[in-house]
Amino acid sequence: MFEGSKLAKKYKIKKCECPSGKMIRFVEPCLLFFLSQGSSYGYELMEKLNNFGFPKVNPDPAMVYRTLRYLEKEKFVTSNWDTNGSGPAKRNYDLTEKGIGLLHVWAESIKMRKQVLEKFIKQYKKHFKNNKNILLESST
Amino acid sequence: MFEGSKLAKKYKIKKCECPSGKMIRFVEPCLLFFLSQGSSYGYELMEKLNNFGFPKVNPDPAMVYRTLRYLEKEKFVTSNWDTNGSGPAKRNYDLTEKGIGLLHVWAESIKMRKQVLEKFIKQYKKHFKNNKNILLESST
């Protein structure tokens, strides 16, 4: 939701379906990517997600843990308990070859999505540049 | 789904949650944008969506019509029947001021989403460039 943004206020938009910074369909590829950098476990992966770049959105533990179990079920990762170190036991995950493949497939998909978003923004900008009566915030 | 892609085949990935070209949370902003270019009606808007750049995905009429009704309910658009011209009557839609506002809010949101996707891809590329054992398709 984007209720808090300046624009939303300007136009008095209370209810907005915009996902803003939410990580739609993003937990799985992120987990795969993090794991491609080395084995890790749920809680830590959740924190990495937290710092990834979704503004003001903290990830749902349920999503993280369930996605990891799903990935394991489908043989994209393997897991084993790590009882070393301090604190409660962690379930440690490792990417499989198949998991690396899935990451690459996701990357392809994300590239396409990016292109579609880019196309939208380009057309949007082009249109509203010619109609200068409308406010445009942050011209990136 | 991306089952058909070369990568997916290479890694024998049958089940993949990647949304590929699907228009997740994209129908509403697209409709708003199309309407910002001039009034139109459901069927035509659907065709515009069809040609927008989602590869191999045709939009769901249900989504289009329901989204339009929702937008009207929330006063982002107005509608009236157009019985002129050939063929059955069309319900013609026009953006309101509030609707233009919503479009701008969506644009903000989409920019952010794009940035997150970009960040992912950048990190992904950086990581796998240093690990040359893995195939990278289409280096855009």
Next chain:
DNA sequence: TCATCTATATGTAACTTACATATGGCTTAT
């Protein structure tokens, strides 16, 4: 020992999308 943090886990409500199907006017060809 009681609160707090780390860590994993599950149940379910809420939301979104996808698929199926219905309806009816208009046009065109037979």
Next chain:
DNA sequence: ATAAGCCATATGTAAGTTACATATAGATGA
């Protein structure tokens, strides 16, 4: 004139996904 086919709108519901709530339990420290 009538049947086929397209244009156009509409709704019901299944399937899929995310969000919220809550449970459990070991370790740590006051």
